[in-house]
Amino acid sequence: MKYIDEFRDGERARALGEAIVNAVHPDREYRLMEFCGGHTHAVFRYGVPDLLPDNVELIHGPGCPVCILPIGRLDMAIRLASDNPEVILTSYGDMLRVPGSGGQSLLKAKAAGADIRMVYSVSDALELARANPDRHVVFFGIGFETTTPPTALGIAQAASEGLENFSVFCNHVLTPAAMNAILSVPEDAEPVAVDGFIGPAHVSVVIGSDAYRFCANQHHKPVVIAGFEPLDVLQSILMLIEQLNEGRSDIENQYTRAVTPAGNPHAQAIMQQVFERRPAFEWRGLGEIPESALAIRDAYRRFDAEHRFAMNYLQASGTKSCDCPQVLRGATKPTDCKLFATSCTPDNPLGSCMVSDEGACAAYYTYGRFREEAVQRRRAQRQQRRVANQR
């Protein structure tokens, strides 16, 4: 298929793999975080790690919208749908199976009688509102800067139509704030060793490559924005390794076919028009991060479900011994979690990272459950050889 096959070409992939093998310094490790769940998914779906030398490690970042939503916010949505018979709660499919408090989920609330419907876009939710004037349709807005402009457009559209039986439960979050939080290690947390970032693809189409300047300027970490195809990922890994070898920390753009330095001004304008920054927002795994999420501006307040239904934040804690928080910070590998593939599986997820295709745990489980063991074995053998050589 045109524009797809070119970016999955086996020969080019092998050539890039060889270039990476030739570029790495054998005496150091390269710890690269792919921020985006889309990259995590691509990495596993195409078996990218098989083409990489052992000392290049991919760390899976928190860029999976359903994974980072704190349980308390999900509990709020479940309660909203369960307590208000007039409400039709609409949500992207991914969110339905995420476990909330007390073993609840949107899917279980739906089975118990709440009117919860899966939609593919905010325009489906608007359509439902138009078709059901005697009901109130709430759109469960989640996601990074990729899903945010459509939600903003949906709200602006509802305002211009005077569609008063529509509102949004807004949980949209901001990528740069989370990257900054990962790099700004709080005093009481374990430091996360990330040498560089494979930067988001679709998010960067919206916000532009300039939005990551702080990574280079303040934290001296290189970022290479990469497309979601396997050759994109391999090329960006090579670019990061070259930067690290040369001691550079620049913001580079591998995904030039879609990303510009300034991003998409129309998308940014509509977000600016409808949303404002929350003072702080809790992220699962990363804790409270200042100015990291969006709320609906006062001018559009009547479309804000939190205001309309006086929704209060519900404090909640996750499953005991679930390592999702550490996995989301890149501090722990999914396979290190005691629950991984034992009591927590994609069929019965205990933590959010096991739900979405973009979650690190689900990706490990689905695409590479046992590969990690082999890599660990190879690493251990290499370490042994090193020790033997030193003797």
Place this chain on the structure above:
Amino acid sequence: MNADIGRRQSGKLDLKNGRVDMTHGAGGRAMADLVDNLFRPAFNNPMLARADDQASFPVEKGRLVMTTDSFVISPLFFPGGNIGSLAVHGTVNDLAMGGAEPLYLTAGFILEEGFPLSDLQKIVDSMAAAAREAGVWIVTGDTKVVERGKGDGVFINTAGVGRVPADLDLSGNRARPGDKVIVSGTIGDHGVAIMSQRKGLRFATALESDSAALNTLVAAMVSAAPEALRLMRDPTRGGVAATLNEVAHQSGVGIRLDETALPLREEVLGACELLGLDPLNVANEGKLLAVVAADRADAVLTTMQQHPLGRDAAIIGEIVEDGMRLVRMTTAIGGERVIDWLHGEQLPRIC
């Protein structure tokens, strides 16, 4: 024969504008009208015409095989077929996967009050056509009506009986390391064709469902190399991924696929890219997977490619030794991934 004994006077059944109502399932005259004027003429055959409570047929040489399947598809009509043709193809294929020649089907209908009789007629006609094409008789049936809101238009159950030659024994536990895995054509066509018609998802595509009866293709394969065939499966719900995982578990082996060998239509690949689906998880209704001894795999493949339903057949992988019984795939870029069963639900009810 007594073909007309059970037929009562009708005149009330309005097949053009009428709708199913509760009386059509109540066992009275209205139900008899429906059976006699809609089902019986469409499925017409001597066994059904006897109008007994059971169909009676001779027991033939070889082994008999039996299967059943229920169809609760939405939408009921889709490009390339409808729930009626699907209900015949599905059960015929389940019989054929055992190497059987399908003989007789049953048809059970659960109708929702209010369902247009004209739509029911279309569904029944396409069932009859599919049965004729596959060379099977629908020999007995049942009709029930549920109140409005308690069904989804029409649910159909079909059961089937077929005959397997005495010396043929195909089973999911017969795959051995070294055997080749063959798929009879492009994968994911049915699932994508159905999704393209879904409310809220509707997208334009020229793609049609691959829904088809595979018994003649199977017959050709059986006559070409009966000794080399280990097993056949039709990768319906859960797609190729689920079917191959079942085989790996039943046979206690691993399976290695080659991504570049998978036959895929551009429309299917495009839709899957757009919707974030994996074609390996998408349903098929007119494709089969066969595990074949390596030395005859090319011969079986050639036979398949000469059949209209096997033109795009391809060897997509092989059986390997693997204590963990995993299905793995060498990806297009030369990496490896595990092909797992689908978790949760990909999209609601596609077969």
